[in-house]
Amino acid sequence: MLTLKGLHKRYPDGFVALPSVDLEVPTGQLVALIGPSGAGKSTLIRCINRLVEPTSGSVKLGEQELTTLSRGELRRARRRIAMIFQDYALVDRLTVMENVLSGRLGYVSFWQSWMRRFPQADVDRAFELLETVGLKGLHDRRADALSGGQRQRVGIARALMQQPELLLVDEPTASLDPRTARQVMQLLGDLCKAHNLTAIINIHDVPLARAYTDRIVGLQAGNVVFDGKPQELTDAVLPEIYGGEDWNKDAESDQAAAPAEDDGVAA
């Protein structure tokens, strides 16, 4: 169970990205966070693992309050929270295997990580995960020699390597072609179900969010303006989230033009 209470973020330049967000995500739920660019989606999920320091408010994972943790405690808490990035954020010059194993950095000593001597159990798990995400045999390939879809799979494997309770996913499909985007969302959905993971996925792409998640939260200018089941997110409410009256017109013409309406939306 993840609980946000009165989460407030004000950037040093004075810009308030999140006025006050309250949100509860029960264990095992897959939540899509949608909203226009600049709505504060990234800020919100980064406040959870404190890549961005929240200004005030509370973030609780289970019983643990995250916002008040010291550096060392935060490191330990971060092991329970995995993150997946839009631009994959792999270390290009390391191999696929090293990237996946870097998910265990919170558990091994500095010396072990320096010598790349990870426990055999971790190595076994990494091999299995690579198979699961469909990258069997590519473990010695350098990360910069992979395609976008493959790179995102490495990112997913690295995240699962942490055996997290909570998965934070920031626009996993925005840099991928529509077909690969669907595959990646399918994979994420399946993995979350298989491991009973709580997950928050930031995503631009409304049809993908509808198809693969349990719940949709709409954010606009840092405020939650929609919270409900995917089927409740009708075209009528979309303008509320995305603003602008012309949304309906755009959406209609999109639907009229192409049945695979998710193709062009990734922005």
Next chain:
Amino acid sequence: MSTAPPTTPPTAGAPRRWRRPPHIANPRTRWALYIGASLYLLWALSSVEVDVGRLFEGMTRARTFFAAALSPDFFTRWSDIRAGILESLTMTVVATVAGIALSVPLGLGAARNLASRPVYLVCRAILAGTRAFHEIILAIMLVAMFGFGPFAGVVTLVVSTIGFLGKLIAEDIEAIQWNAVEAVESAGASWLQRVVYAVLPQIMPRFIGLSLYRLDINFRESAVIGIVGAGGIGATLTTAFDRYEFEAVSAILILIITTVFIAEYIAGAIRRKVL
């Protein structure tokens, strides 16, 4: 895409080991390189003769040296220091401007995509020639030719500025976006017009940056070539060293470092404004 929970035991019986693949795949090459490097290092280290007695003596000198460094004396030799610094600065200005003026045509000529083959070869040869020798060696020769004083120093700095800037300008020109040149060419531009309208604008920001950087280098170099008689603060510095006036040495070094610091700051400001 399999979604089998990753907690199942490994498919193969034995655990799969993983080791980071070595940077050099061929083990023979790898070991040859390691052993070769170690042997070389041993050889090099063993050739350094350390005279413990001399070192011991040096420690007392080091102490006076550091004491002097902490109490710089700007005043006793102030008129010499002032004259030296000013001479260095004037040499720097003249040499940098003259060097830039000469390096631009040479750089254009040494760009493969712009110059004809014979011009290219001649310019490249000139540039290689100016870069062949260290400034100090150049200064020794030029002092022998022109006599002691700042003129030999200026010529030295001009030559090394040409070698530095000319080569970098040529490389920058070779890396420009060619379609801009073609666009201008298709509008009927002459060679010179192409250079002015499509080439120079592309290299200008970096060119300005490099010129400012060279200004800075020339000032520092002017402190060195004075050691062999080519004018500037370097002459004052060697004199101070020869007389064991370490307080004056310290003062001069502080002035050099401060000047470089200020120059770098100003250069940064100009670059930010121009770029």
Next chain:
Amino acid sequence: MPVEQQGDTRIWRRRDRKAAWQHFGVTLAVAALVVFCAKIISDQTTWEFVGSAPMQGADLAMRMWPPQLGYIAELWGPVVDTIHIATLGTILGVMIASPLAFLAANNTTPSKVFVRPVALALLVTSRSVNSIIWALMLVVIFGPGMLSGIIAIALRSVGFCGKLLYEAIEEIDAHTVEAVSSTGASRLQVLTFGVIPQIAPAFAGISVYRWDINIREATVLGLVGAGGIGMALQGAIDTLAWSRVSVIFLVILATVVLSEWVSAKARAAVI
């Protein structure tokens, strides 16, 4: 560089008449400065000497020719010493520069207020003082010989490598670093997994580049007594043995060309 399309002239002319006048004023000021400086230099120059320079040059060339080629045999030791000085000096310099670079880079420094300025000041100091001047000082302390040369090369290299290195560190991809730290990795682990792999090629390239420069520098350190072939050069010049000087020049040239070739190969190999 995307700005280039704009063109420098346009940037200056984009503004109104005031800016144009400013530009004119700056140009005039710079021209006046250059003329003024040239005048000072000219006043201190004995123009008769300059006039006779071609003759002096020809005279010198004649004394240098033919080079006393047999002398090469005595130069092997000094050349090898020169290479050793450059290599050991580079290694030592890089070893000092690396931690300094991490302390100086915006994104890895432990403290922007206290540590970073100190690291930057150390780098500037190292860079402002030429290796020959470092050598002048070190010869006083350690006595003449390779040791002074090695340390002089190292002290100068610290600033050069440190500056390029911290700039490379500041350019790394921040998301990758975030990704590694969001796994719960410690500071050191973030460095080794997130930062170092990204700067490794730059690091190798910078070291090789500096080694190449250092070979050049090491050839002249001997002029102030800090070992290497420069000592032989000093001796030959002091005794006016110009036919030996030309041999030394040839050997230096060969060494520099060789080092340039080696460094080009090495850089191609690491990138």
